[in-house]
Amino acid sequence: MTDITHLPPETGPSLDLRARDIAVAGQWKLFWLKFKKHRIALVSLVVISCMYLIAIFADFIAPFDPNATNARFTYAPPQGISLMLDGSFRPHVSQLKMTLNTESMRREFAPDPQKPVSVGFFVPSNPYNLLGFIPMQTKLFGLTDPKVGDSLYLFGADRLGRDIFSRVVHGAQISLSIGLVGVFLSLILGVTIGGISGFFGGWTDVVIQRFIELLRSIPTIPLWMGLAAAIPVGWPPLRTYFVITLIVSLIGWTSLAREVRGKFLSMRNEDFVTAARLDGMSEIGIIFNHLVPSFMSHIIATLTLAIPSMILAETALSFLGIGLQPPIISWGVLLQEAQNIRAVSQAPWLLFTPAAAIVISVLSLNFLGDGLRDAADPYEALT
Amino acid sequence: MTPEKSMTIENETILKVDDLRTYFPTRTGLFKAVDGVSFDLKRGKTLCVVGESGSGKSVTARSILQIVDKPGRIEGGSILLTRADGSTTDLAKLDARGKEIRGVRGKEIAMIFQEPMSSLSPVHRIGAQIGEGLRIHFGISKKDQRERVLELLRQVEIPRPETAIDRYTFEFSGGMRQRVMIAMALACNPQVLIADEPTTALDVTTQAEILDLIRRLQKSHGMAVLFITHDMGVVAEIADEVLVMYRGKVMERGPVEQIFHAPQDDYTRGLIGSVVKLERKAEVRLTRPDIPADTPPLLDVKNLSMTFPSGLKAVDDVSLIVRPGETLGIVGESGSGKTTMGRCLLRIYEPESGTIDFRRADGSTVDVRTAGSSALKDIRREMRMIFQDPVGSLSPRKTVAQIIAEPLKLAGMKGRTLDDRVAELMQQVGLEPAWRERYPHAFSGGQRQRIGIARAIAVNPRLIIADEATSALDVSLRSQMLDLMMKLQDEMGLSYVFISHDMSVIRYMCDRVAVMYRGKIVEAGDTDQVVNHPAHDYTRALLSAIPNPDPRDRRIHNRFRYDAAAAARPVPANG
Numbered sequence: 001m002t003d004i005t006h007l008p009p010e011t012g013p014s015l016d017l018r019a020r021d022i023a024v025a026g027q028w029k030l031f032w033l034k035f036k037k038h039r040i041a042l043v044s045l046v047v048i049s050c051m052y053l054i055a056i057f058a059d060f061i062a063p064f065d066p067n068a069t070n071a072r073f074t075y076a077p078p079q080g081i082s083l084m085l086d087g088s089f090r091p092h093v094s095q096l097k098m099t100l101n102t103e104s105m106r107r108e109f110a111p112d113p114q115k116p117v118s119v120g121f122f123v124p125s126n127p128y129n130l131l132g133f134i135p136m137q138t139k140l141f142g143l144t145d146p147k148v149g150d151s152l153y154l155f156g157a158d159r160l161g162r163d164i165f166s167r168v169v170h171g172a173q174i175s176l177s178i179g180l181v182g183v184f185l186s187l188i189l190g191v192t193i194g195g196i197s198g199f200f201g202g203w204t205d206v207v208i209q210r211f212i213e214l215l216r217s218i219p220t221i222p223l224w225m226g227l228a229a230a231i232p233v234g235w236p237p238l239r240t241y242f243v244i245t246l247i248v249s250l251i252g253w254t255s256l257a258r259e260v261r262g263k264f265l266s267m268r269n270e271d272f273v274t275a276a277r278l279d280g281m282s283e284i285g286i287i288f289n290h291l292v293p294s295f296m297s298h299i300i301a302t303l304t305l306a307i308p309s310m311i312l313a314e315t316a317l318s319f320l321g322i323g324l325q326p327p328i329i330s331w332g333v334l335l336q337e338a339q340n341i342r343a344v345s346q347a348p349w350l351l352f353t354p355a356a357a358i359v360i361s362v363l364s365l366n367f368l369g370d371g372l373r374d375a376a377d378p379y380e381a382l383t
Numbered sequence: 384m385t386p387e388k389s390m391t392i393e394n395e396t397i398l399k400v401d402d403l404r405t406y407f408p409t410r411t412g413l414f415k416a417v418d419g420v421s422f423d424l425k426r427g428k429t430l431c432v433v434g435e436s437g438s439g440k441s442v443t444a445r446s447i448l449q450i451v452d453k454p455g456r457i458e459g460g461s462i463l464l465t466r467a468d469g470s471t472t473d474l475a476k477l478d479a480r481g482k483e484i485r486g487v488r489g490k491e492i493a494m495i496f497q498e499p500m501s502s503l504s505p506v507h508r509i510g511a512q513i514g515e516g517l518r519i520h521f522g523i524s525k526k527d528q529r530e531r532v533l534e535l536l537r538q539v540e541i542p543r544p545e546t547a548i549d550r551y552t553f554e555f556s557g558g559m560r561q562r563v564m565i566a567m568a569l570a571c572n573p574q575v576l577i578a579d580e581p582t583t584a585l586d587v588t589t590q591a592e593i594l595d596l597i598r599r600l601q602k603s604h605g606m607a608v609l610f611i612t613h614d615m616g617v618v619a620e621i622a623d624e625v626l627v628m629y630r631g632k633v634m635e636r637g638p639v640e641q642i643f644h645a646p647q648d649d650y651t652r653g654l655i656g657s658v659v660k661l662e663r664k665a666e667v668r669l670t671r672p673d674i675p676a677d678t679p680p681l682l683d684v685k686n687l688s689m690t691f692p693s694g695l696k697a698v699d700d701v702s703l704i705v706r707p708g709e710t711l712g713i714v715g716e717s718g719s720g721k722t723t724m725g726r727c728l729l730r731i732y733e734p735e736s737g738t739i740d741f742r743r744a745d746g747s748t749v750d751v752r753t754a755g756s757s758a759l760k761d762i763r764r765e766m767r768m769i770f771q772d773p774v775g776s777l778s779p780r781k782t783v784a785q786i787i788a789e790p791l792k793l794a795g796m797k798g799r800t801l802d803d804r805v806a807e808l809m810q811q812v813g814l815e816p817a818w819r820e821r822y823p824h825a826f827s828g829g830q831r832q833r834i835g836i837a838r839a840i841a842v843n844p845r846l847i848i849a850d851e852a853t854s855a856l857d858v859s860l861r862s863q864m865l866d867l868m869m870k871l872q873d874e875m876g877l878s879y880v881f882i883s884h885d886m887s888v889i890r891y892m893c894d895r896v897a898v899m900y901r902g903k904i905v906e907a908g909d910t911d912q913v914v915n916h917p918a919h920d921y922t923r924a925l926l927s928a929i930p931n932p933d934p935r936d937r938r939i940h941n942r943f944r945y946d947a948a949a950a951a952r953p954v955p956a957n958g
Contacts, residue, residue, distance in 0.1 A: 279793050
């Protein structure tokens, strides 16, 4: 700075507090700042977090054992909770009075306001193990003093008198986790194969890309059906579950692999990667120090957008009766049980409750993924 | 529209901009891109708006046509357009999407943009694109339209207009596309032509052609031209009046003579000063004793060739030497192979033949072209690189300290020593060591380039390849960066291979210079010799096309054209 010092100096990082924060903000902080501006995505994040919390603590949240039957309450309708009783705060439901319609030979239920059944939080229950290892004897909510003839069906009951709410809550465990596990498998396959494809290029790249195109050209439902049909009927439910996740992630990894490959190809010629190479960094070092951090945020966004398709795939398979089978509970299994005209006409809650759970979770995940994708490159606006 | 006619109505104000204010609302407040700008545009005259990046000169031009990018909007002021019949319209009051302003755009005020590659549509024939304005504003018949387009193509000197009219834009070079752009702008005989950095993306010889063309067309059409540029040389060559802008405000306004030879404002004075400074050799280099010609060279390149897989021979039998402590300039236009050559020296690209003998610190020489990977790793510690793009060359995800420390870490330095060394380096290049935890996005272009320099010198190299290291910087920063590089050269005994398209930068800093053209070195020698007494015709053409920042000595009009090239290739690609 010689004879032009009267020029405004090269303005340094400006000094107000916010700018100083931004100046030392790393990629994840910037990511979050940009993500926060996406309102719907933020709301979806809250919704999705709640749903996963519900799935994790399903044993605690579901008031009943999802497999407990009750012949008395076959196809019982949803019961609404009233908060006030005799002028004081006492949440309760009305006991269901069952009459047999002799003409149609159907059971008909009607709430009996004369017989309130009180409902409360943290009610005692049969002993169970939360998360499989914490012994508990309390449920989040339920009947405070259950007697014969009392019931609490928030979303109705099914053919065997099982509580739909409890079943949907338990179904979330399988349905939401199948997305995560599937996506995790896709991540491993996609990043490895995409990375190899982008990094080595040449023939390897051509072979892998053509293979991906081949996979993507196969119609998915028949492919899944074929694979699912190959699962031996005698297998234990848990093993079936894992094979199903494998099947649904079989297609999912291809889009991720392409994303990773594309990023690899575009990043390899960035100047800062060349600079690292000139600094003497090994190729492996470049991949993990520069390339992976650069596309990590993109991968997370892609993964989030992949979860809903996994959830839908599981649902589709189970609905067709070739995915998971009872006694495993998943949203697809629940839908499959609602797969008859009687359920639709007389007990629509069998259909709508699991369907609503699927729609809410898939929509939220999609919005969340959109928000993440928009925030994935936080440097666009800054530079 | 004859010259005689335009003479009679000269000095008549066509566009009067008064107290124009265009603001961009941002999250943190209001960004005043244009803040109270006033000027008059007179028939047949050229007003140059000059300023550094971010000074609001482009937004000023866009405000006139109401095509400011969202969320910017005109907050106040007036833009009074006076037509030939005496009627006036205040463009600032018009609805940006309304019919009235659309009637003005293209018909009364036309604009040419900076980027000839992206401002034309690749899916339409150029005839259709030039004729579009005619169709919209006059609705003339297809046949008349074609006639008019051919006439326009002839005016902008596109060879063989009858065939050119049916070709697509991607079949043309950058200079030709800019001519098409100009033809498009002239289609409706506008009174005002706004040219927003129309030559910035072009090579200097092409730029000279386009400037010449604009000036000739202005004379024959009697247009008023609003010319936006950051290049003071261009201003001196073409302007009648100059408006100097800085951060949205007008710093000075006056005839070109006054701006260059008697500037009133401090900012203008500084701007002119930094331009004039680059017009001669740096003072520190004038007093330095010459490097003896018999010093054993640090780098001795012989017959280097490199062909891209596409078959393009980017480097063709290049030989050069760099002596210790010396700066060798490589100058050439885009596509001359200078960047490829620089990258070959570091084996970023693999040259296919020739030798690159590099003298190691212990006196032994090693051929970089055939060195094994471990030897190459060692050589790359002694031979480093500074990149052109200060944004792309720094990983946005690392802090400044991490970026500078990377080569040191890989050389085995760690802990306290590493931290101290990084702080020392930051100081050495003029950065505050307290900024070490900041990320590159918090720095301006000049500061980022300093970070890049710190990274390059971190491992005490002996040779640095600087590839267009100052091209992305504003002119006032350019000399600062060059001064810094020369200071480091003297402190550390560095040698540079300085690659640039800008002759003034080369002249300021380099001891010797090699001129590249189409992969070959056409001339090499001492900088003074090459600049003042060029031996090769191409060098003469290159030098004479450089705009001279002195309005009393306008040169590019009488420039020397390199015709040997036309004989060597079937179609004239440039110009």
